[in-house]
Amino acid sequence: xxxxxxxxLWPTMPGADTRPEAAYRLLQAxxxxxxxxxxxxxxxxxxxxAAGMSPAALYIHYQSKAALLAEISQAGHAATLALVRAAAxxxxxxxxxxxxxxxxxxxxxxxxxxxxxxxxYELHALPEDAxxxxxxxxxxxxxEVSTLIEAGVAAGEFEVSEVRTAARAVTSLGxxxxxxxxERSSEAPEELGRRYGELVLRMLGARV
Amino acid sequence: xxxxxxxxLWPTMPGADTRPEAAYRLLQAxxxxxxxxxxxxxxxxxxxxAAGMSPAALYIHYQSKAALLAEISQAGHAATLALVRAAAxxxxxxxxxxxxxxxxxxxxxxxxxxxxxxxxYELHALPEDAxxxxxxxxxxxxxEVSTLIEAGVAAGEFEVSEVRTAARAVTSLGxxxxxxxxERSSEAPEELGRRYGELVLRMLGARV
DNA sequence: CGGCTGACTAAGCGCTTGCTCAGCATGGTG
DNA sequence: CACCATGCTGAGCAAGCGCTTAGTCAGCCG
Numbered sequence: 001x002x003x004x005x006x007x008x009l010w011p012t013m014p015g016a017d018t019r020p021e022a023a024y025r026l027l028q029a030x031x032x033x034x035x036x037x038x039x040x041x042x043x044x045x046x047x048x049x050a051a052g053m054s055p056a057a058l059y060i061h062y063q064s065k066a067a068l069l070a071e072i073s074q075a076g077h078a079a080t081l082a083l084v085r086a087a088a089x090x091x092x093x094x095x096x097x098x099x100x101x102x103x104x105x106x107x108x109x110x111x112x113x114x115x116x117x118x119x120x121y122e123l124h125a126l127p128e129d130a131x132x133x134x135x136x137x138x139x140x141x142x143x144e145v146s147t148l149i150e151a152g153v154a155a156g157e158f159e160v161s162e163v164r165t166a167a168r169a170v171t172s173l174g175x176x177x178x179x180x181x182x183e184r185s186s187e188a189p190e191e192l193g194r195r196y197g198e199l200v201l202r203m204l205g206a207r208v
Numbered sequence: 209x210x211x212x213x214x215x216x217l218w219p220t221m222p223g224a225d226t227r228p229e230a231a232y233r234l235l236q237a238x239x240x241x242x243x244x245x246x247x248x249x250x251x252x253x254x255x256x257x258a259a260g261m262s263p264a265a266l267y268i269h270y271q272s273k274a275a276l277l278a279e280i281s282q283a284g285h286a287a288t289l290a291l292v293r294a295a296a297x298x299x300x301x302x303x304x305x306x307x308x309x310x311x312x313x314x315x316x317x318x319x320x321x322x323x324x325x326x327x328x329y330e331l332h333a334l335p336e337d338a339x340x341x342x343x344x345x346x347x348x349x350x351x352e353v354s355t356l357i358e359a360g361v362a363a364g365e366f367e368v369s370e371v372r373t374a375a376r377a378v379t380s381l382g383x384x385x386x387x388x389x390x391e392r393s394s395e396a397p398e399e400l401g402r403r404y405g406e407l408v409l410r411m412l413g414a415r416v
Numbered sequence: 417c418g419g420c421t422g423a424c425t426a427a428g429c430g431c432t433t434g435c436t437c438a439g440c441a442t443g444g445t446g
Numbered sequence: 447c448a449c450c451a452t453g454c455t456g457a458g459c460a461a462g463c464g465c466t467t468a469g470t471c472a473g474c475c476g
Contacts, residue, residue, distance in 0.1 A: 040248035
């Protein structure tokens with residue numbers, strides 16, 4: 001509810017955004033419902049009612065209930081990958097860049113936890129072609145983290161025995177935030193990000 | 209499939225286990241289905257067929273589909289809590305005990321990943337009374353970890369700024385293993401446990 | 417103004433769902 | 447032998463599902 005609205009995930013470039021406002025409302029309602037009850041427990045009537053329409057109106061804007069999920073999942077994954085790439089590409093050494101990645105990755109999963117839940121826990125409900133697309137994006141995110149860890153090891157800033165396991169642990173920590181974080185959590189997303197950044201750097205053997 | 213069968217979660221004390229074999233088969237089939245497709249996407253026909261029976265036979269052994277889920281979730285949580293308590297209660301200092309907890313907690317979520325998925329990701333589908341019971345068990349697990357961290361800080365073995373956040377991170381790492389671990393994962397559950405134990409100790413500021 | 421278009425609804429179709437029930441085979445007991 | 451409890455099946459019910467269809471209506475263009 002107070003989490004980042006879905007509309008923030010779509011590019012708002014002038015002219016590029018011709019989607020009718022009703023389609024956004026449906027998307028937002030779908031995110032909320034899928035996150036709370038899961039894809040299969042959500043009915044098209046739930047989504048349509050929450051968006052203030054009749055069930056039939058949904059099919060004017062989307063081909064199916066699964067198409068809604070696919071759109072949410074793809075946009076969510078694309079946004080996450082962009083966030084990680086931007087954080088990793090900034091200035092500084094590997095440790096500084098890793099801290100930035102974890103801070104933002106974690107904060108995103110806390111702030112956009114409803115989208116995050118759909119993105120991370122409704123993969124199995126995706127149609128096969130949408131799944132393939134999304135799986136590639138997930139691999140890219142993991143690779144970005146792995147590359148950063150390798151850079152840190154090469155620079156002598158990290159001490160890691162198994163890069164893949166460490167990369168798994170780092171992304172895993174962030175992803176799981178979307179499972180347990182609630183609006184009643186005591187830490188603000190940014191504060192949680194800072195703390196997780198600290199924990200991860202120590203985990204990677206960086207002198208902090 | 210090659211993950212720990214559900215039967216291992218029930219006590220096999222002589223005399224205490226009067227459950228008919230067919231009930232175990234249903235339980236096992238339900239775990240497999242719930243883990244793969246989720247509770248709501250699984251039909252009673254799926255479960256019954258996988259157990260080699262007609263749909264009606266299910267209702268001789270369990271009151272409802274939800275009762276099957278409740279049984280799985282409660283047994284799974286109870287087993288996890290027992291595992292954590294046993295690992296934490298063994299000999300050694302806080303660091304040694306924490307290493308043991310993480311090793312076993314992690315290995316369990318890898319080995320029993322199908323049960324783990326149901327336990328961690330189908331909570332929302334539980335009837336209210338079963339949910340309350342299970343939520344209490346989850347709190348106990350988290351408290352066990354928090355207490356151990358506090359002991360480590362008091363003994364000067366850990367250096368942690370926020371105990372609750374650190375405890376969240378530790379349990380979070382283990383839980384998320386059940387999401388991504390597959391039988392094709394390169395590391396055996398025990399090896400993954402050892403690596404995660406190492407990472408967590410460094411995260412907690414222990415000199416290792 | 418008439419004609420058209422695109423967003424929307426009321427009604428409901430075909431199908432699947434969780435669950436029920438009457439009845440059948442089996443095996444132990446008197 | 448009769449009797450019955452146990453474990454199960456085949457058939458099927460009521461409810462709810464995703465999605466379709468026929469039709470309404472506001473707004474724009476000439």
